[in-house]
Amino acid sequence: MYSLDQLGYDSYFQDQNQSETHLIGRVSTLANGIYKVLSADGEYPCQVSGRFYHRAIEARDFPCVGDWVLFERMPGENKGIIHGVLERKSLLSRRAPGEKQEEQLMAANIDTVFLVNALNQDFNIRRMERYLMQVYESGASPVFVLTKKDLCDDVEEKIEAVEEIAFGVPVHAVDALHRDGIEVLQPYMQQGRTVSLIGSSGVGKSTLMNQLIGDQVQKTQDIRSGDDKGRHTTTHRELFLVPDGGVVIDTPGMRELQLWSGDDAVDQTFQDVEALATQCKFRDCAHDQEPGCAIKQAIQNGDLTEERYKSYLKLQRETKFLDLKEKYGSHRAARIQVKEIHKGTW
Structure with missing residues (x-):
């Protein structure tokens, strides 16, 4: 038996759960398609239903560790079937x-x-x-x-x-x-x-x-x-x-971290660089040879390290390429990238 309150079942999830027939539980582990679900009735190994599986299109349609799921206990067995995933907070x-x-x-x-x-x-x-x-x-x-x-x-x-x-x-x-x-x-x-x-x-x-x-x-x-x-x-x-x-x-340790998406995340992570960019003399400043560039001045003054600015540019390019791949696929995204590199806009 588990306390739903301790597991994090708050009003955000309670308001979503309109089911009168299914149990509510939280996924604690996942291995080989088997989800261990913790609930007020105990702990159950579960699989997604056939209908759920065939309706899922991408990875995020399936449950993952930390998800709240609606499931039913199989008659006479200590296992269950997952029928739905509640909307995630994060x-x-x-x-x-x-x-x-x-x-x-x-x-x-x-x-x-x-x-x-x-x-x-x-x-x-x-x-x-x-x-x-x-x-x-x-x-x-x-x-x-x-x-x-x-x-x-x-x-x-x-x-x-x-x-x-x-x-x-x-x-x-x-x-x-x-x-x-x-x-x-x-x-x-x-x-x-x-x-x-x-x-x-x-x-x-x-x-x-x-x-x-x-x-x-x-x-x-x-x-x-x-x-x-x-x-x-x-x-x-x-x-x-x-x-x-x-x-x-x-979570397992990662030898490398490849980002999935995140234009907004770049802005949040590099708030200092974004703020400096608004102070440039020209609105379309490329931060290269233009006069009145606040970013170049900050690097010269020691207020911004060149390493941090290079990291900002690298992550900007990486997220831009991810967006292109999502829109056009890998091959077309690579062609667009090459064209923009030749133009000097990448």
Whole structure:
């Protein structure tokens, strides 16, 4: 038996549920087409109905971890059939690994995403910008959690570096292994609230998960001594209940993050660059050789780093290409890209 309130079943989902015949539950894991669903009546392995399956067109039509689903219990069996998915509050996704243009769903209905990064040799501001874009695109609220502060001699400098690329986003440094700083994360872990953890392989997500939940729910491994990088320990997405209230969803570490979409997310992530662009002398300034360019002036003055501006341009081009692929397909999008590169407009 599970408390729907603790699982996050609030008025947003209650107002959508008009079914008098189906049970309501939340997906906690997914493996090989089997969804583990937690409900007030217990825990059930479920599959989508045949009708549901044939009506689904794309990846986001199917349930994912964190979704609220309507299901029925099969007579005489401890399993169920899913008939519908309630509208999501938020959806964390990325482009699936490989050549195909497919979306990979990571977790749904998240309130806060902990962007977990390690304060060791793997500290990477440019990667953090990509993760921040991903969270803005999802509709959830980002929080940076910098782990392994016991291995870092310049914690405050690194916190300041993150704050410079994440305007208004909370940044916390912790040593999860020794529970140093963990208490600052407790306010996010409230009854009915959902937190998800994302980050690269080996940044300490599993150790942090175990400390947040108060149990060894995830295996941990030591980092490699040669390059300070870690190994994959979490192998699938899973939803956990926090004893004192709330829900945490862990996700596997990512060696790379390919964005799915996000023009608006670029604007949110690079608010400083966007603000500077409005101060240029010419409205159509290309920020190259034009006089009165506020961005070029900011770089010369040291108010904006050239690395951050290059990252902004790179992510702009990446999201632009994703939009072209969605509209025209990969081959035509590539042709358009080549033409614009030759014109100097890409």
